Amino acid sequence: MRYIGSKAGLLDELTQILSTHCPGAHSVIDIFAGSGVVTQRLKKEGYLVTGNDCLYFSYCILRGTSGISKMPDFSKLTPFGIDDPIDYLNHLTLTQSGIDLKSCFIYQNYTTTDTCSRMYFQPENALKIDLVRQTIGQWKDKGLIDEDGYYYLLAALLEAVPYVANIAGVYAAYLKYWEHRSFRPLTLKAPEIISSSAACPMYNEDVDELLPKLSADVLYSDSPYNTREYLPNYHILETIARYDNPVIYGVTGMREHKGQRSAFCSKKTVKAAFERMISEANVRYIVISYNNEGLISTKELTALCRKYALPGSLDVIQIPYRRYKSRIPNESEGLLEQIYVFEKKGKEEETPKIHYLKSPMNYVGGKYRVLSQLIPLFPEKIDTFVDLFAGGLDVAVNVNAKKTIVNDVNSFLIEIYEAFQKEKPEKVLAKIDTIIDTWHLSKENREGYLALRAHYNESTERDPIELYVLMCYSFNYQLRFNNAHAFNNPFGRGRSSFNDAMRRNMEAFLPKIADFEFHSQDFRTLDLSMLKKGDFIYCDPPYTITTGYYNDGKRGFSGWSKKDDLALFDFLRELDRRGVKFALSNVLVHKGVENEPLKDFAKDFHLHRIWRSYANASYHAKSTLSRTVEVLVTNYPDNSTGNRSDD
Ligand SMILES: C[S@@+](CC[C@H](N)C(=O)[O-])C[C@H]1O[C@@H](n2cnc3c(N)ncnc32)[C@H](O)[C@@H]1O
Numbered sequence: 075m076r077y078i079g080s081k082a083g084l085l086d087e088l089t090q091i092l093s094t095h096c097p098g099a100h101s102v103i104d105i106f107a108g109s110g111v112v113t114q115r116l117k118k119e120g121y122l123v124t125g126n127d128c129l130y131f132s133y134c135i136l137r138g139t140s141g142i143s144k145m146p147d148f149s150k151l152t153p154f155g156i157d158d159p160i161d162y163l164n165h166l167t168l169t170q171s172g173i174d175l176k177s178c179f180i181y182q183n184y185t186t187t188d189t190c191s192r193m194y195f196q197p198e199n200a201l202k203i204d205l206v207r208q209t210i211g212q213w214k215d216k217g218l219i220d221e222d223g224y225y226y227l228l229a230a231l232l233e234a235v236p237y238v239a240n241i242a243g244v245y246a247a248y249l250k251y252w253e254h255r256s257f258r259p260l261t262l263k264a265p266e267i268i269s270s271s272a273a274c275p276m277y278n279e280d281v282d283e284l285l286p287k288l289s290a291d292v293l294y295s296d297s298p299y300n301t302r303e304y305l306p307n308y309h310i311l312e313t314i315a316r317y318d319n320p321v322i323y324g325v326t327g328m329r330e331h332k333g334q335r336s337a338f339c340s341k342k343t344v345k346a347a348f349e350r351m352i353s354e355a356n357v358r359y360i361v362i363s364y365n366n367e368g369l370i371s372t373k374e375l376t377a378l379c380r381k382y383a384l385p386g387s388l389d390v391i392q393i394p395y396r397r398y399k400s401r402i403p404n405e406s407e408g409l410l411e412q413i414y415v416f417e418k419k420g421k422e423e424e425t426p427k428i429h430y431l432k433s434p435m436n437y438v439g440g441k442y443r444v445l446s447q448l449i450p451l452f453p454e455k456i457d458t459f460v461d462l463f464a465g466g467l468d469v470a471v472n473v474n475a476k477k478t479i480v481n482d483v484n485s486f487l488i489e490i491y492e493a494f495q496k497e498k499p500e501k502v503l504a505k506i507d508t509i510i511d512t513w514h515l516s517k518e519n520r521e522g523y524l525a526l527r528a529h530y531n532e533s534t535e536r537d538p539i540e541l542y543v544l545m546c547y548s549f550n551y552q553l554r555f556n557n558a559h560a561f562n563n564p565f566g567r568g569r570s571s572f573n574d575a576m577r578r579n580m581e582a583f584l585p586k587i588a589d590f591e592f593h594s595q596d597f598r599t600l601d602l603s604m605l606k607k608g609d610f611i612y613c614d615p616p617y618t619i620t621t622g623y624y625n626d627g628k629r630g631f632s633g634w635s636k637k638d639d640l641a642l643f644d645f646l647r648e649l650d651r652r653g654v655k656f657a658l659s660n661v662l663v664h665k666g667v668e669n670e671p672l673k674d675f676a677k678d679f680h681l682h683r684i685w686r687s688y689a690n691a692s693y694h695a696k697s698t699l700s701r702t703v704e705v706l707v708t709n710y711p712d713n714s715t716g717n718r719s720d721d
Contacts, residue, residue, distance in 0.1 A: 437466025
């Protein structure tokens with residue numbers, strides 16, 4: 075139905091945003107459901123939906139469409155010769171129904187008769203609305219239909235009315251001439267029934283009352299954007315739904331609506347209303363529809379969202395109004411439909427700041443910045459921990475386990491760790507200092523750097539600690555080799571050095587890795603047959619859809635491709651069968667490209683979104699897929715109690 079602020083034209087964008095920005099979400103609350111189109115679409119997409127609206131007619135539509143998942147039982151009508159109730163209602167007549175014309179509220183008040191001049195409906199249609207409405211009520215009172223049947227038929231009626239109403243969109247006024255549409259006979263259509271694996275509850279409450287009682291993965295908020303109230307604009311639908319013979323007044327036959335003003339329709343109250351809603355929502359993700367000319371400014375709403383969002387998780391997608399509205403008001407130039415989406419952070423008292431150890435490797439693609447999100451998603455108790463693609467060890471040194479096994483196919487890297495392990499920490503640090511002194515290394519001394527590099531590459535017995543020091547002074551701290559396995563990373567002028575922070579990190583790091591067991595193999599050949607229940611493996615492989623220097627296959631190590639992804643997925647499925655827990659880091663979407671096999675794999679497990687902090691929320695007018703979607707896939711449910719800390 076046509077509805078103010080309807081998102082019928084935005085359903086594709088909304089569902090896409092839910093899938094890209096809210097991974098792992100299965101349930102959604104559509105708290106301002108209005109016409110119900112969003113609830114219905116999300117149910118079709120497989121979400122478990124909960125719908126709500128403070129208007130009763132909206133509730134009736136929700137309850138009679140998305141609120142039911144199988145055809146209601148109309149068998150008690152059969153003895154009366156009614157096999158198809160919709161068809162029966164479409165052919166009802168006054169005589170046949172035995173209904174008293176005086177009791178027909180719509181006919182008496184919203185059409186042209188001797189006593190009424192309101193031109194909302196043609197007399198036949200006004201009467202038909204009453205006959206259908208009263209018959210449905212009688213069937214319900216006599217126990218011939220149940221609640222599902224009642225709302226199903228009521229929804230069919232309410233959805234049919236706008237097609238014959240003589241209005242310009244809303245019921246706040248009727249047209250002064252009879253529109254072509256109004257002559258069509260009122261015709262009910264059977265609402266579409268969408269099946270669902272669980273009940274989809276619908277509510278008719280104020281958001282403030284209802285929200286604290288609900289929980290779900292996502293809250294979708296499509297509140298009113300301006301001072302325009304909904305009830306006066308849809309008063310006749312409300313009266314048809316309630317059929318409560320209200321006191322009405324004025325030219326339009328308005329029902330009383332004082333005291334029902336929405337807090338979202340007033341500049342004075344809107345900000346507090348948003349804050350109550352966001353803070354009260356027991357959900358993981360919040361998705362808010364709004365526009366840039368609403369009662370609360372973009373700046374204020376962004377600030378409010380950011381206050382409750384996990385750092386880096388807020389995204390504001392803007393869609394020019396012209397692109398999705400067929401009827402374009404003249405003043406729509408510059409008007410942007412906005413979708414704010416973020417992951418809600420845990421309550422402050424549940425987020426103690428945890429200090430994570432930073433590896434002195436400064437490894438490209440290191441997970442240090444997202445440890446506060448990863449570690450709480452790991453099992454609490456771990457017997458043996460395996461870091462299969464260990465890289466700089468940022469993850470391994472922050473996991474508590476009885477035993478830690480570390481693997482990386484880069485043998486040079488593993489040799490560095492083994493060399494560190496062989497000596498006492500003081501000796502390692504002294505050795506690093508000696509190398510720096512011997513070659514006069516500094517941020518500016520390129521010659522010294524090149525001399526050490528040549529010395530290292532030409533040595534018959536290469537010293538891994540020399541390699542570590544070289545890396546510390548090289549461009550972007552990278553371990554790059556040519557095909558002849560000669561270290562070839564250029565000098566990191568002005569930027570790279572073994573600085574005080576790295577020294578402090580090294581001091582904490584060395585004791586931590588003292589008991590680690592190191593391997594340098596392709597993951598397929600590593601013997602992990604001893605892993606059992608209670609053990610946990612973390613995998614951070616190269617990402618097929620992003621390009622890091624370590625997976626281009628040109629640096630003396632074979633690259634990483636789709637077939638490796640598939641082999642790894644099989645490998646993890648096998649571990650899963652053996653009861654070993656796993657967590658896999660990866661990127662699901664990057665620059666508009668989706669990792670389809672990963673998406674399929676993740677369907678069988680649990681998907682968690684990992685957020686990277688950006689200084690500002692990004693504004694995309696084009697594709698929401700342009701954002702990189704980093705994820706963690708686990709084969710066990712989230713056991714964290716929301717105790718994520720900010721990074
Ligand atoms: C923009 S419309 C929703 C449109 C809907 N998404 C659609 O596509 O049809 C906003 C809805 O919020 C409802 N509403 C306003 N204030 C409310 C409140 N405090 N609690 C619950 N619903 C409210 C209105 O009745 C209206 O149906």
